Amino acid sequence: MESRDHSRRPVGLPLAALGALGIVYGDIGTSPLYALRACFEGETAPAVTEEANVLGVLSLFFWALMLVVCVKYLAFVLRAANHGEGGVLSLLSLVIQKTAARPARWIALLGVTGAALLSSEGMLTPAISVVSAVEGLEHVAHGLSGWVVPLSITIIVGLFLVQRRGTAGIGALFGPIMLVWFATLAALSLPWILRRPDVLLAINPAYAIGFVLDNPTRAMSALAGVVLCVTGSEALYADLGHFGHRPIRWAWFTVAFPGLVLSYFGQGAVLLDSPAAVANPFFAVVPHALLIPVTILATMATVIASQALISGVFSLTSQGIQLGYLPRLRIVHTSRVREGQIYLPEVNWALMVCCVGLVILFPGSSELSAAYGTAVTLTMTITTLLFTIIASRWWGLPAGLAIGILFLSLDIPFVLANADKIPHGAWVPLAIGGVLFVMMTTWRAGRVRLAQFLQSRAGTGTLEEFAKEIVQSEVVRVPGTAVFLTSAPTGVPPLLRHHLEHNRALHEQIIVLSILTEHAPFVSNKRRVDVEPLKDGFFRVVAHYGFMQTPRVKDILTHCHERELHAKVSETSFYLGRERLVVTKRKGMLRWRKMLFVILSKNAHSAADFFDIPAERVVEVGMQIEL
Secondary structure, eight states, X not given: OOSSOTTOOOOOHHHHHHHHHHHTSHHHHTGGGTHHHHHTOSTTSOOTTSHHHHHHHHHHHHHHIIIIIIIIIIIIGGGOOBTTBOSHHHHHHHXXXXXXXXXHHHXXXXXXXXHXXXXXXXXXXXXXXXXXXXXXXXXXXXXXXXXXXXXXXXXXXHHHHTGGGOSHHHHHHHHHHHHHHHHHHHHHHHHHHHHOGGGGGGGSXXXXXXXXXXXXXXXXXXXXXXXXXXXXXXXXXXXXXXXXXXXXXXXXXXXIHHHHHHHHHHHHHHHHHOGGGGXXXXXXXSXXXXXXXXXXXXXXXXXXXXXXXXXXXXXXXXXXXXXXXXOOXXXXXXXXXXXXXXXXXXXXXXXXXXXXXXXXXSOXXXXXXXXXXXXXXXXXXXXXXXXXXXXXXXXXXXXXHHXXXXXXXXXXXXXXXXXXXXXXXXXXXXXHHHHHHHHHHHHHHHHHHHHHHHHHHHOSOOHHHHHHHHHHHTOEEEEEEEEEEOSOSSSXXXXXXXXXXXXXXXXXXXXXXXXXXXXXXXXXXXXXXXXXXXXXXXXXXXXXXXXXXXXXXXXXXXXXHHTTOOOOGGGEEEEEEEEEEEOOSOTTSXXXXXXXXXXXXXXXXXHHHHTTOOGGGEEEEEEEEEO
């Protein structure tokens, strides 16, 4: 069965844009809950009592949305589609395809770092979004402030508990709810803007420039909050494959962008009228009679924002497994129609524990926002660096560098603005990202070292020569089919030699199967398998999958059948290697990294589970390997 439905029914642009509104803009759409307030917090923050500061910050918000979202992501980054797919690992794969082998290894570190930071962002988004929404209870009644943390934890835990059911059922509601959310943002803000129309002066970039030049220190402090208004920008690119560029752009310019701008300007109008409202300017624009329904709607919107990031981490983890940066984990497909709707139990529970821990560690959205910006800005900078490489290949080195310098001039100030937040909580996403980075690079290095060891054991002969040796030596052949899985598409698998040495017999039909992950998100059915018939019942099969597809042995054998290689799963024995890894003093990897690789290997799911091979058809052959 094809992993992706390439013949999806055409969907009208408005309907597709409504879907994009719910999935793509959940994160950036809930930023008004906390972004503007974050600009005026801290000892070095600008004084909210000065009108020039409020207009200057609002001008920074408007032009951040214009330059970062409209120009950088919508006009340029969305062009870097890897066979229609986006995301940091997809961009990395696209770069590797167009780069020489040596530089690609260094470039890969950028992609891995971006993936690690994006995963840490997936932990922070549910925490900051839900807490900031539930804080609306404090405006209903002061006695309810003590319920913010317990209620936030309850919502977060409930959100993760329902992940195993998949997003298909509730996904249909995302678009309409977010449409209501953006309409509510506009409706709540318009009366305040009409009351203080001078707030619209902030559209003039002179206010942003003047604010920065008048007091660079306070402006840098404010930038740490301004970046929160573009926190969902990476989702624009990551969800490219789900909707395409037109619905994403259409949803932004018709609904999301106007709603966000009106919301920020409405909050700014409140601050011009009443600087004391800086404690929570979002709920300050809400009439008291509407506080409870708006709080409920805000909570629903934050759950949607959280769901989008959680699903994104699932997808990112799956891509990391396929590309060889993460050990095999259990992947549950929650939809019979769409390959992309998946659930990873281990990742889900790890995210839940981290989110709850963050809410307990940082019991307010103000504290969480300090940690949030760092992961976002670094991920955006990595995207810029990778996109610059692609742009240089497309439009020439001068044009690519010019684009890179332009985008870095937007990213670097945001990174520097968040640097002083590191002692106040920003160290958390850096620590989480650092741990994930070490795990991913260690697993990759360990697998490469393991492959080199197995290749050395495979000898220099070809599989065809090995088949001739079998005929000449008159090895006993027993009825049936045996499949030997190997990562190397050439040579004789050590597992096959090992089996022959100990059992002195082989099946009548021997299939040497290699499953390769391409640097493309999807591989079509026509290119799924290459079957090379050899003599005396030997076959070499190479299966090709994209990094967004999950290999299944049943699927592979079905395609083999179409190429005149007949083997039924129920009548086939699958030989898998079970390596016993021994840490030695050999050079190549640090001892602690070898030990970490051994731990990761022991906790990885078996190849039989990952490739969906029936347990009763699996034969495991033990091999000791020295690292």
